[in-house]
Amino acid sequence: MKKKHSLRFQTAVVLLGFDILILGLIYFFQSYFLDDFYYRNKIEEMIHISDNIASKISEEDIGSLAAEASYLNEVCIRIDTENSSITGTNGNNVCALNNLTSSQVKAIAQETIDHGGRYLFQDYRMAYPFNDRDLFIYGQIVNYYNYPLLVMVSSTVEPLNTTIVTMQSQYLLIAVVVIAVTLLLSFFISRIIIKPLNRFNEEAKKLPHGQYNGDAAKTTSLELDSLNNTLAKANAEINKADVARKELLANVSHDLRTPLTMIVGYGEMIRDIKEENTSDNINVIVNEAKRLSSLVDDLLDVSHLESNQLVLHRQKVDLNDFLRAIYEQYAKYCEILNIEFILETADDGIVDIDVKRISQVLYNFLNNAINYNTSDHKIIKLSVEDNDDYYRISVFDNGQGIKEEDLTKIWDRYYKVDKEHVRFHLGSGIGLSLAKKLLELHQFNYGVDSKYGEYSLFYFDIPKAR
Ligand code: ADP
Numbered sequence: 001m002k003k004k005h006s007l008r009f010q011t012a013v014v015l016l017g018f019d020i021l022i023l024g025l026i027y028f029f030q031s032y033f034l035d036d037f038y039y040r041n042k043i044e045e046m047i048h049i050s051d052n053i054a055s056k057i058s059e060e061d062i063g064s065l066a067a068e069a070s071y072l073n074e075v076c077i078r079i080d081t082e083n084s085s086i087t088g089t090n091g092n093n094v095c096a097l098n099n100l101t102s103s104q105v106k107a108i109a110q111e112t113i114d115h116g117g118r119y120l121f122q123d124y125r126m127a128y129p130f131n132d133r134d135l136f137i138y139g140q141i142v143n144y145y146n147y148p149l150l151v152m153v154s155s156t157v158e159p160l161n162t163t164i165v166t167m168q169s170q171y172l173l174i175a176v177v178v179i180a181v182t183l184l185l186s187f188f189i190s191r192i193i194i195k196p197l198n199r200f201n202e203e204a205k206k207l208p209h210g211q212y213n214g215d216a217a218k219t220t221s222l223e224l225d226s227l228n229n230t231l232a233k234a235n236a237e238i239n240k241a242d243v244a245r246k247e248l249l250a251n252v253s254h255d256l257r258t259p260l261t262m263i264v265g266y267g268e269m270i271r272d273i274k275e276e277n278t279s280d281n282i283n284v285i286v287n288e289a290k291r292l293s294s295l296v297d298d299l300l301d302v303s304h305l306e307s308n309q310l311v312l313h314r315q316k317v318d319l320n321d322f323l324r325a326i327y328e329q330y331a332k333y334c335e336i337l338n339i340e341f342i343l344e345t346a347d348d349g350i351v352d353i354d355v356k357r358i359s360q361v362l363y364n365f366l367n368n369a370i371n372y373n374t375s376d377h378k379i380i381k382l383s384v385e386d387n388d389d390y391y392r393i394s395v396f397d398n399g400q401g402i403k404e405e406d407l408t409k410i411w412d413r414y415y416k417v418d419k420e421h422v423r424f425h426l427g428s429g430i431g432l433s434l435a436k437k438l439l440e441l442h443q444f445n446y447g448v449d450s451k452y453g454e455y456s457l458f459y460f461d462i463p464k465a466r
Contacts, residue, residue: 344383373399394459
């Protein structure tokens with residue numbers, strides 16, 4: 001396992017590493033390349049000045065050209081015509097080139113010509129007062145109205161050893177300052193990050209109890225705030241799930257108690273009183289037991305769906321036969337409850353469905369249509385609409401309807417519009433969420449249309465089997 005370090009330590013290490021790299025590079029260049037850079041720059045500058053004079057020499061007065069160039073560039077310039085020499089000095093220094101004897105000039109001119117018209121004389125030694133310094137002279141032969149002129153640009157070259165030593169002693173000081181600043185920086189950077197992180201940590205400990213307080217962990221950083229929002233959302237979800245879990249437990253226990261009371265009551269009655277041993281009474285026990293088992297099935301399905309364990313067993317069936325079978329199961333029941341139950345089938349059609357699961361969806365729709373129907377003349381309609389490439393199956397009821405604001409929420413797990421609703425039927429607010437999941441598993445389009453106080457219409461579309 002990798003060793004763990006604090007953020008403060010890691011930040012300091014990264015920043016110090018960066019410092020060492022930069023300081024090392026500076027030291028390396030200073031020690032090994034400084035004079036190279038210095039000489040190259042000097043030489044390039046002289047070549048540039050000399051070229052510039054060469055390009056202007058036919059247009060301007062030679063004297064002022066030399067004076068201007070030497071003044072602007074702080075170098076010494078000497079232009080030798082056949083008869084005379086013109087020099088320009090940079091003002092501060094006496095021009096070293098003035099000290100050249102005519103034989104030296106001739107020698108320089110000859111060597112420049114020998115080298116093709118341009119030559120750099122390095123370490124040119126001259127008599128007093130320049131004998132303690134090296135002198136660079138750049139010579140160039142320039143064409144002046146068909147006469148060759150020798151243009152010389154000279155520059156003294158400072159010895160760099162002392163400069164380097166000075167820089168290196170400064171360098172040590174700089175290194176100390178940089179490292180100190182880095183350590184301080186790393187301290188502040190880590191404080192900016194660590195402080196809110198510690199606050200997060202403290203708040204996040206309350207997350208399992210749903211008591212995370214997003215406001216307490218607010219920061220000024222976008223990224224950390226986004227993390228804070230995520231945690232606050234997770235906290236809200238935990239609370240929601242907790243409330244839902246408690247509600248489900250209450251509902252389930254309530255729904256379990258009614259049939260259990262009936263089973264125990266009727267069982268004892270049959271056991272104690274011989275005459276009560278009738279098939280009607282035994283039927284009550286059987287039906288209540290069935291209700292119990294169907295509730296347990298629903299709960300198991302929800303748990304399977306949530307852990308993605310539910311697998312569909314699709315088969316091709318005749319849609320009308322399928323719907324008629326469901327209709328018949330409910331027809332008698334509706335007759336007893338005095339509900340007008342209508343079936344509208346389409347022309348024959350084959351569909352590819354998991355019969356058990358789609359039946360479950362329709363049972364949920366139909367149970368709700370019965371449960372939430374308070375009108376005097378109750379009507380429920382199970383129908384098929386034959387569209388181009390799909391069949392729309394719908395369950396209509398003229399019951400209490402659903403308010404618009406509830407229309408999207410009723411598909412949520414455990415959601416009930418009327419929390420205090422006393423059920424005649426099984427239902428813990430999971431029926432529609434189960435239906436939704438089953439339809440999504442089939443990849444069927446589904447939905448609800450309703451007008452509060454007038455009607456509800458739940459539907460789903462089955463693509464036509466090819
Ligand atoms: P349950 O019926 O067990 O409460 P469901 O998931 O089946 O749970 O339904 C969720 C909620 O949607 C119901 O509590 C009810 O308020 C509303 N609902 C569902 N179907 C209808 C309907 N046909 N008419 C009116 N309200 C309905």
